Every structure is written in C-alpha cells, then in structure tokens.
Amino acid sequence: MNASVDTAMNRRAFEQALRDKGRYYHSHHPYHRAMYSGRCTPEQIRGWVANRYYYQIMIPQKDAAILANCPDPRVRRLWLQRILDHDGHGDEAGGIEAWLALAEAVGLSRAEVIDQRHVLPGVRFAVDAYVRFVRRASWQEAACASLTELFAPEIHQSRLDSWPRHYPWIESEGYRYFRKRLSEARRDVQHGLTVTLDHFVTGAQQARALEILQFKLDILWTLLDALTMAYMHHTPPYHTVTDRPVWHRGL
Numbered sequence: 001m002n003a004s005v006d007t008a009m010n011r012r013a014f015e016q017a018l019r020d021k022g023r024y025y026h027s028h029h030p031y032h033r034a035m036y037s038g039r040c041t042p043e044q045i046r047g048w049v050a051n052r053y054y055y056q057i058m059i060p061q062k063d064a065a066i067l068a069n070c071p072d073p074r075v076r077r078l079w080l081q082r083i084l085d086h087d088g089h090g091d092e093a094g095g096i097e098a099w100l101a102l103a104e105a106v107g108l109s110r111a112e113v114i115d116q117r118h119v120l121p122g123v124r125f126a127v128d129a130y131v132r133f134v135r136r137a138s139w140q141e142a143a144c145a146s147l148t149e150l151f152a153p154e155i156h157q158s159r160l161d162s163w164p165r166h167y168p169w170i171e172s173e174g175y176r177y178f179r180k181r182l183s184e185a186r187r188d189v190q191h192g193l194t195v196t197l198d199h200f201v202t203g204a205q206q207a208r209a210l211e212i213l214q215f216k217l218d219i220l221w222t223l224l225d226a227l228t229m230a231y232m233h234h235t236p237p238y239h240t241v242t243d244r245p246v247w248h249r250g251l
C-alpha cells in the first residue's frame with residue numbers, strides 16, 4: 001500500500017479537519033471583530049462595503065471558470081445556480097444588486113462603488129489571486145477553495161444580529177444580501193463539501209485540500225489587512241507622498 005493512502009483520514013475525520021480550519025476564518029480578523037462589536041466608524045463600514053464589492057462581482061466570473069473547467073453536466077447544472085444567485089435571473093435581481101443596495105444603505109452612491117474608485121490594490125490582488133487559481137485548477141480543487149463558505153452563514157448572521165443595534169444609521173434595506181446568503185451558502189457548501197470529500201481521498205490529496213482551503217483563508221484575511229492599513233491606521237497606499245487615491249482601478 002502506498003504511504004499517502006496509509007495516512008489518509010476517513011471521510012468523517014477529513015470533514016472535521018476541513019471544519020477545523022474555521023479557526024482561521026476572517027470572522028476573527030480585527031476589522032470584522034470591530035464591525036460586530038460596534039467599534040467601526042461610518043467611514044470604516046463604507047470602506048469595507050465598497051471594497052468587498054470587488055469580491056462580489058468577481059465571484060460569478062470565478063464560478064464561470066469552474067463551469068468552463070468541468071466536463072460533468074450534472075455538476076455544471078448545480079454549480080450554475082451560484083452564477084444566477086449573484087447575477088440575478090428573470091425578475092430576481094441577484095446578489096450584486098443586493099450588495100449595491102447595501103452600499104446605498106450605508107451612504108455610498110452606486111456610481112462610486114461601481115467605478116471601483118475605493119478598491120485598494122491589496123484587495124484587488126487578493127481577489128484576483130482567487131480567480132486566477134480557479135482558472136488553472138481542476139474544478140474539484142476550485143470547489144474545495146469555496147469551502148470557506150462552511151463558516152460564512154455564521155458571519156452573515158452575526159452582521160444581522162449586531163449591525164442594526166450598533167449602527168442605527170444603516171437603512172434596513174441594506175440587510176437583504178446577508179439574509180439571502182444564509183440559505184444560499186448552506187446549500188452551496190453542501191455540494192462543495194460532497195465534491196471535496198469524494199475527490200480528495202489519499203493522505204497526500206487531503207493535505208493538498210487543506211492547503212487549498214488555507215490559501216482561500218489567506219485571501220480573505222489579506223483583503224482585511226489591506227482595509228486595516230487604509231481605514232484603521234489611515235495609511236492607504238502612497239500615504240507618505242500624497243493623500244490622493246492614485247492607485248489604478250483595474251486593468
């Protein structure tokens with residue numbers, strides 16, 4: 001028997017090892033902790049919403065890359081729903097539109113969010129790293145990277161529980177996105193988890209899956225590090241030479 005098979009975890013232990021990665025989820029980042037404990041200024045909330053918009057608009061492109069790499073119509077049929085959830089379909093406006101409603105509810109204009117003027121280079125690079133990984137990875141590895149969503153319903157719920165109390169100036173229409181994701185993330189992660197548990201079976205494969213999940217956690221954490229520099233420490237890029245946001249807006 002080969003050594004990597006020898007060290008393989010059974011399905012339940014592997015699932016638990018994936019779930020244990022939740023201890024590194026961005027819910028523990030100081031920026032998020034400040035958000036739910038009511039310590040953020042309106043400018044810090046707005047900065048987060050405007051920057052996270054870039055994640056929101058790239059998620060459907062990331063999911064389209066998964067579809068493009070997946071030869072199995074049964075998987076594509078399920079995965080397609082994620083694109084519809086964000087982009088909308090028929091009369092349903094979708095998640096990107098709900099995010100723009102959140103932006104307006106926190107006092108940003110749609111125009112300043114859509115033109116990405118607030119998107120920091122560090123946020124852009126972190127999100128782009130995710131999309132680039134997915135384009136060249138197998139669809140199963142890409143599904144594994146989406147498993148940070150195992151931990152997402154809790155973070156959406158904690159925003160719904162804490163923000164209205166701490167930030168009464170935020171209009172209630174803004175909370176639709178978080179409510180919508182509670183059920184969508186639970187459904188998506190069930191599928192992503194099944195793909196991952198079925199595909200990564202040897203010890204070496206399982207170690208790689210855990211590393212892929214860590215890569216995705218790194219992306220989410222790094223995104224918040226960039227926001228911390230700009231909005232907590234007031235040290236955005238080039239702050240030593242200018243107070244203007246001279247960084248590029250995406251090429």
Ligand SMILES: O=C(O)c1cc(C(=O)O)c2c(n1)C(=O)C(=O)c1cc(C(=O)O)[nH]c1-2
Pocket residue numbers: 059145146147148149152155156181220
């Ligand atoms: O607000 C959050 O903290 C958060 C985190 C994540 C995540 O864990 O990647 C996603 C989302 N939201 C989200 O709204 C979303 O649509 C989403 C899709 C994915 C993915 O990797 O496919 N992650 C996430």
